[in-house]
Amino acid sequence: MTPARSRRPSAPTRTERGIPEATVARLPVYLRALTALSDGGIATASSEDLATAAGVNSAKLRKDLSYLGSYGTRGVGYDVEYLRYQIAREIGVTQDWAVVIVGIGNLGHALANYSGFGTRGFRIVALLDADPDLVGEQIGDMEVRDIAELEDIVKTDRVSIGVITTPAGPAQEVCDRLVTAGVTSILNFAPVVLSVPAGVDIRKVDLSIELQILAYHEQRKSGEAALPPVPELPTMNGLPDLPSVGGGVGA
Amino acid sequence: MTPARSRRPSAPTRTERGIPEATVARLPVYLRALTALSDGGIATASSEDLATAAGVNSAKLRKDLSYLGSYGTRGVGYDVEYLRYQIAREIGVTQDWAVVIVGIGNLGHALANYSGFGTRGFRIVALLDADPDLVGEQIGDMEVRDIAELEDIVKTDRVSIGVITTPAGPAQEVCDRLVTAGVTSILNFAPVVLSVPAGVDIRKVDLSIELQILAYHEQRKSGEAALPPVPELPTMNGLPDLPSVGGGVGA
DNA sequence: TAGATTGTTAATCGATTAACAATC
DNA sequence: TAGATTGTTAATCGATTAACAATC
Known part of the structure; x- marks a missing residue:
């Protein structure tokens, strides 16, 4: 134990005027x-x-x-x-942030209809989809537009927030296009991990992950006694070359 | 500084066999x-x-x-x-957990249609709504049932997870009914803080909160220079008896 | 003034991370 | 064996909480 150990005293944690x-x-x-x-x-x-x-x-x-x-x-x-x-x-909701929603399936539809869109502070400027059958459809007072217009819309309307409600497949490409066009915040509902450059914020909403977290705790409530402590070997179809197993489940 | 300070050495953090x-x-x-x-x-x-x-x-x-x-x-x-x-x-997804969705508006609709419902591990056993016009409607291979059946369904199908997609108003009552009937995990999409007894887990998904978190960071990117550091007094309609203000925004 | 309640301090707790010995 | 990579330790960081002096 060195005498004058310089244990930086309660570092500010947050950048100047930042908040944890x-x-x-x-x-x-x-x-x-x-x-x-x-x-x-x-x-x-x-x-x-x-x-x-x-x-x-x-x-x-x-x-x-x-x-x-x-x-x-x-x-x-x-x-x-x-x-x-x-x-x-x-927070910044005394001003209005322009938002686009990309992917007008069931969920995109639901969000587009979401009255008030939270509280004030956000303005949906476009609903985009790649499906020609959807383009032109009226949802509330908005019309679904072709995803080809993405870049124009983001630039013209100074969109800073993009909501991705596409399937997993096209999500990364959509994300890339949004970011390239100038979007710096993404709310992602697609079940994939998106990569974005530094400076772009991303948040993820994932139904199936939420349910699985609940399931974990659920299992520990009712299950406790009913579940076997741990099977030595799983009974799944085909478990090629198990890494020499060893069975035990740690301490 | 007492000599033999018993600083419990790296407490296990988690209960036996629990995971952080x-x-x-x-x-x-x-x-x-x-x-x-x-x-x-x-x-x-x-x-x-x-x-x-x-x-x-x-x-x-x-x-x-x-x-x-x-x-x-x-x-x-x-x-x-x-x-x-x-x-x-x-996690517990090698077994199947029975789920009910309460409130079949746009979002409930979207979740009901959510193919695969995440991955396996979850089985939607009922879609419930209070609106007589919705009851009986077919969604995928399920039919919307009357919320009056909630208690029966939870008990009969041993439902452990309830998804609340109602408006804010009825959410707490729906929650209470679910819990009383035996549900011990709740996934809440309604924009309210629900109270549940100990032993019931609750998770919340909230679009408008996610957007506001993004807005906060967004403001700190583009805004920095453009925004005034802080207005001494807000210019909102009617600010009755300000608590002696004092203006300053802390260090 | 006496009572109430904030704003802040300091202790504790929990999560992250880098580094490396163990070992395949 | 030499190279690779895990599992674990220990340091650090960030978040929570209780307690209370400041002060309305």
Whole structure:
């Protein structure tokens, strides 16, 4: 143990004026909770009230809000409207982001119809598909357009967010085209790992992965006693050249 | 600093034979990558190969797999089929889980049609809706049934997973009914925080939250220079009794 | 003033990562 | 054997939480 061990004291974790990722992911939840309180006619709320509405504990909520500034009043709480605006501004939904949806199958259809598209803050500027039978179809007040128009639309409408609801196959190509055209954020519903250059953000929504995570825990509830601890060898069709197995399942 | 400070040495983090949550969330990704490799006729893969296919780094992948046991061969790699089976078994998708979908709007429709429902491992046993106009409608090989049948179906078919695709309003009530009937895992697409008793797992998929997280980062890319650092007072309609403001946005 | 509640500190916990000994 | 690659250790990093001084 060296005497003056320079253990950098609680590094800032986030870049200047940046906010920890875990906090960023919760800000939209707080925003929604505040909107609900506001709609309910509530003008002031304590961190405890807000935390309950958002489904987190109050210590976490106060810590999260502290990254934005000091928007509360000791002994009183937070002004709902004021805090709501501050969070909306911090997230960036006081402006409107142009969005395209690529792949108008069942899911693309559903998203296109999604009224309000979350809250405000986003504007769907085009629905694109490669299928000529779909092109021209009317969905709400929009018409499905040919994917050939992708580049034009992204450039003309300054689209920054692309939503991919194609099958797995074409997803990477669609992604590449979006990025090349200038899109810098992607929300991917296709069941594939997409690669994007640095500077492009990507988030993934995956039904089957969510279900599998639930299944894991489910198995550990009901199953516990019913399941065999571990089969030495799986009984699957054809398991060519097992790597000398060894059976045991670790400690 | 007390001399013999008992700093519990690297606590096991997980309950006996449990696996860290972050790892559990990645197992389905590995499973999909292995399936893709397998379909591509690849029999053996190194942690590096697998990590690339799954979009993580190889150290993390090896650490994750080490929680399951020792299924690789030093100097060689992993047998794709063997590892795939072991992960599938660990997750619990070698058996079939009965699922109900409640709320057959656009999104419920899309999920009902979702071919294969992920991979295998899940079986949709019913589509439920409260709207009499929807009840009886045929979707694929299933018919929409009345939500009044919820309790019967959950009990009869031993449903353990419920998918909620209703609007926000009825979501908590639907959730309560599912849980009371015996469902112990919920996948929630409704934009509300649901409360469930201990022992019930809940996961949430939320389009508008995902978009807002992207917007936050988007704002920090293009915006940096264009956006004012911070307005002292927001210009929103009616900001009743601001809590003595103070303006400053923290350090 | 007394009571309430924020904003912050510090301890702890959990996740990631690099490095390398073990071993095929 | 020499080369390759796993499984594991230990360091670091990031997130959570409880507690409480500051202060309205």
